[in-house]
Amino acid sequence: MSPHHVETDCFRRQSDEFIRWLAQKPGVRINPKIKVTDLRSQGSGRGVVALSNISNGEELFAIPRNVVLSVNNSRFKNLISQSLEDLGPWLSLVVVMIYEYLLSEDSAWSAYFQVLPTSFDTLMFWSKSELSELQASAIVNRIGKQDAEDSVLELVAPIVRSNPTLFPPLERLSSYEGTDGNNALLDLAHRMGSLIMAYAFDIEDDTHDSSDEDGYVTDDEQLPKGMVPLADLLNADADRNNARLFQEEKFLVMRSINDIKAGEELLNDYGQIPRADLLRRYGYITANYAKYDVVELPLGIICEAAGLDDAKLKDQAPLQFLEDLGILDDGYSVSKPSSNQSLAEYFPVELLSLINTLTLTREQLLEYRSKNSPPDPVLRPPQAHLLLQAVQRRWLQYATSIEQDIGILGSLLHTESMQVLERSLHRKRMAIYVRIGEKEILRQLSTTLTNFISISGANSSTKRNAQSDDDERPSKVRSRTE
Numbered sequence: 096m097s098p099h100h101v102e103t104d105c106f107r108r109q110s111d112e113f114i115r116w117l118a119q120k121p122g123v124r125i126n127p128k129i130k131v132t133d134l135r136s137q138g139s140g141r142g143v144v145a146l147s148n149i150s151n152g153e154e155l156f157a158i159p160r161n162v163v164l165s166v167n168n169s170r171f172k173n174l175i176s177q178s179l180e181d182l183g184p185w186l187s188l189v190v191v192m193i194y195e196y197l198l199s200e201d202s203a204w205s206a207y208f209q210v211l212p213t214s215f216d217t218l219m220f221w222s223k224s225e226l227s228e229l230q231a232s233a234i235v236n237r238i239g240k241q242d243a244e245d246s247v248l249e250l251v252a253p254i255v256r257s258n259p260t261l262f263p264p265l266e267r268l269s270s271y272e273g274t275d276g277n278n279a280l281l282d283l284a285h286r287m288g289s290l291i292m293a294y295a296f297d298i299e300d301d302t303h304d305s306s307d308e309d310g311y312v313t314d315d316e317q318l319p320k321g322m323v324p325l326a327d328l329l330n331a332d333a334d335r336n337n338a339r340l341f342q343e344e345k346f347l348v349m350r351s352i353n354d355i356k357a358g359e360e361l362l363n364d365y366g367q368i369p370r371a372d373l374l375r376r377y378g379y380i381t382a383n384y385a386k387y388d389v390v391e392l393p394l395g396i397i398c399e400a401a402g403l404d405d406a407k408l409k410d411q412a413p414l415q416f417l418e419d420l421g422i423l424d425d426g427y428s429v430s431k432p433s434s435n436q437s438l439a440e441y442f443p444v445e446l447l448s449l450i451n452t453l454t455l456t457r458e459q460l461l462e463y464r465s466k467n468s469p470p471d472p473v474l475r476p477p478q479a480h481l482l483l484q485a486v487q488r489r490w491l492q493y494a495t496s497i498e499q500d501i502g503i504l505g506s507l508l509h510t511e512s513m514q515v516l517e518r519s520l521h522r523k524r525m526a527i528y529v530r531i532g533e534k535e536i537l538r539q540l541s542t543t544l545t546n547f548i549s550i551s552g553a554n555s556s557t558k559r560n561a562q563s564d565d566d567e568r569p570s571k572v573r574s575r576t577e
Contacts, residue, residue, distance in 0.1 A: 110132075110133070113131070113324075125325070126153070127146070129143055129155055145357055145360075150351065152351060158324060165191070165320070166188055171195070184319050185320065189284055207324050210328065216374075219289060228530075232529055243285070252280055292377075296327075297319070329349070335360075368384065369384065369387045369532070371533070389429060390429055392489055400484035427445060439473060442474070447472030450474075450478045454481060
């Protein structure tokens, strides 16, 4: 048997064992119309498909809350003297998942771990050279790898090291001490953290009421996290989303939200997130999420365009004013312009407030300070000109043009058609799509702002000429009878 067939059989066997394990859990309900299947040929790993037609609103599966891999459901919390609450939702689940993973077959979730990925394309795992392909994208500054590692070493490592019997060292390690121990622990933490980021749901309880009336799992950073077996095997699609997870008192229930035909894949949705965030959180991109792309205009770029000295930037009077009002940010995300929007609607209100504040005279700024209120978030030619300068400066931070990127993509696609694209090239391709999306927004903004300024200038000139004509026109001669 070829290595490919051996790998495929192993993949299928793990899926079957997982479903058997899950189906044996008391209270679990799995609709016989669905099946976990191998979608690697489509680049999707495992997925769930419909075996026969499914109606809108039909229950696809129901997972009891006690089957969720969470801090509350693991026995780990009862085996240590330390409290996990101080770690917060993320790190507490990271610790628990490391513990359960190291238990191997003795873990209540051992079959579940077998179907979870062991390698990732999320940005946390990219090399510096791979990340450089994202060029000026602000997403690079949101990866937070160093902060994550600092938190693990400060908060997680002491728990692991003080409980050596609960955290047996990996092969070739005597403990989690020293450089090798630190690196091994960080690798484990990154793996579990990536699983949580990509697959975990927010598990609401009596103290965390759902903000969504239908009980749909929201994305609240403060809510407890949990890994929901089977729910996380659904792939996602922004346009073809046909399933959604709902929370009930004792169950987490996946239901269809559209009619699903036999053979179709069950697809969840991650919400309206740009491809850059899709790549950061989930390690892949798809054209269906391109409509949610954004580009960030950093505060520094805007202030540079306004002629503010970069030294002690936030000590500048206009910025201090906005800081005091609580509406100053380090950067502002601008989404893809839409034809049914006015120009002002392209930009966040906070950005327009900043632009208008930066174009105030000293006397005007003092007046708004006395009112303790920012200027109205309107867009006039002076503000549009400042925005245009910021957009153009932002454009220059990217190393290639859109046309060059398209050419590079073409060569990569040609390579892929001839052989399997290796991981580094696959990552490069995804990075190029992300940076193209951001540059397209900048190009659209530049064109639209330029046109707005030009039209406004022409209208202003017309008004001045009309006024001049009125001034030069002879006055009406009064009649003798007036």
